[in-house]
Amino acid sequence: MDTHLAVRARGVTKSFGDVIALDGVDLDVAHGQIHGLVGPNGAGKTTALGLLLGLAVADSGTLEILNTPVGRGLAAPGGVGGFVDGPGLYPALTARQNLAAVAALSGRRSRTAAVDEALAEVGLTDVADDRVRGFSLGMRQRLGLAAALVTEPRLLLLDEPSNGLDPAGKKHVHGVLTRLAADGVAVVLSSHRMDDLEALCSEVTILATGRVVFSGPLGKLAAENRALDYRLRTPDPAAARRIASSTAGIHVVDDTGTPRTDAGVLVVRALVPALDELVAGLVNAGVAVRELAPVVSPLEAAFLALTEQQEAAR
Numbered sequence: 001m002d003t004h005l006a007v008r009a010r011g012v013t014k015s016f017g018d019v020i021a022l023d024g025v026d027l028d029v030a031h032g033q034i035h036g037l038v039g040p041n042g043a044g045k046t047t048a049l050g051l052l053l054g055l056a057v058a059d060s061g062t063l064e065i066l067n068t069p070v071g072r073g074l075a076a077p078g079g080v081g082g083f084v085d086g087p088g089l090y091p092a093l094t095a096r097q098n099l100a101a102v103a104a105l106s107g108r109r110s111r112t113a114a115v116d117e118a119l120a121e122v123g124l125t126d127v128a129d130d131r132v133r134g135f136s137l138g139m140r141q142r143l144g145l146a147a148a149l150v151t152e153p154r155l156l157l158l159d160e161p162s163n164g165l166d167p168a169g170k171k172h173v174h175g176v177l178t179r180l181a182a183d184g185v186a187v188v189l190s191s192h193r194m195d196d197l198e199a200l201c202s203e204v205t206i207l208a209t210g211r212v213v214f215s216g217p218l219g220k221l222a223a224e225n226r227a228l229d230y231r232l233r234t235p236d237p238a239a240a241r242r243i244a245s246s247t248a249g250i251h252v253v254d255d256t257g258t259p260r261t262d263a264g265v266l267v268v269r270a271l272v273p274a275l276d277e278l279v280a281g282l283v284n285a286g287v288a289v290r291e292l293a294p295v296v297s298p299l300e301a302a303f304l305a306l307t308e309q310q311e312a313a314r
């Protein structure tokens with residue numbers, strides 16, 4: 001048993017009738033790691049989180065959670081917290097009463113302090129005594145996270161935790177997750193938001209049609225040798241286009257969805273070394289470069305490439 005891992009899954013398969021939701025999934029999540037599950041709609045993210053939360057049982061494969069082998073019965077081992085498909089909350093109770101109920105069920109001793117602390121951590125102190133019925137989606141998400149916090153999880157599982165969050169809410173949630181990870185808690189979250197994954201996760205697992213198409217550090221994914229589209233902003237796009245077209249390894253992309261009114265922008269597809277050549281060529285020719293940035297982030301580009309390959313292979 002690998003004690004530095006909070007989650008160790010090998011060859012996990014789960015079907016619903018004819019639909020194979022997970023197909024031989026391996027997953028390692030270390031203590032203190034924020035691990036992102038990412039993939040197109042229907043890729044199997046929620047199903048995977050449901051298995052980790054003990055809401056469903058795998059058809060085959062092995063799963064160890066917090067060093068406990070998960071058997072055929074439902075229910076996750078102690079120390080696992082979180083939610084899928086939105087947090088389960090009592091709408092007629094206040095935020096504080098909801099958390100007090102969770103604290104009581106989880107057998108915490110210093111309940112009042114734990115509830116107050118959790119409310120403060122997610123930024124809901126001001127609305128602690130309001131009924132949850134009137135809460136927005138983002139407030140419910142934050143309260144769901146607070147409910148998980150009062151159980152003091154060692155493995156926290158969250159399905160789309162940034163759903164409906166405004167920038168302030170997002171800041172609170174990101175702060176909480178980062179603090180938990182620094183304290184050694186393993187966090188697994190699903191998200192469609194590449195910016196969130198990049199801001200939070202040290203590792204990601206990309207699922208496509210139930211299979212793992214990548215798992216590992218974000219840096220490794222971004223560094224994969226793949227040509228990206230770059231937006232080049234210049235006061236002299238005609239000269240820039242001429243130079244780009246004659247630079248080896250540079251492909252000028254015409255149809256990028258860039259608004260036609262943005263005449264100073266050229267999009268080129270290239271690997272980094274060719275891009276360096278292009279910049280040198282532009283500078284030598286006296287063509288100013290006002291901006292040079294990937295059109296989509298390296299993570300998003302890798303995500304699209306990997307998931308499209310898997311879809312095409314179906």
Ligand SMILES: Nc1ncnc2c1ncn2[C@@H]1O[C@H](COP(=O)(O)OP(=O)(O)OP(=O)(O)O)[C@@H](O)[C@H]1O
Pocket residue numbers: 016019020021039040041042043044045046047048
């Ligand atoms: N209870 C269920 N009964 C039948 N099919 C299901 C069930 N749960 C999931 N599925 C199917 O399993 C596949 C994986 O679904 P899952 O919800 O895990 O994907 P997801 O990656 O979370 O998708 P999304 O990004 O849309 O939330 C889908 O084809 C889905 O229709």
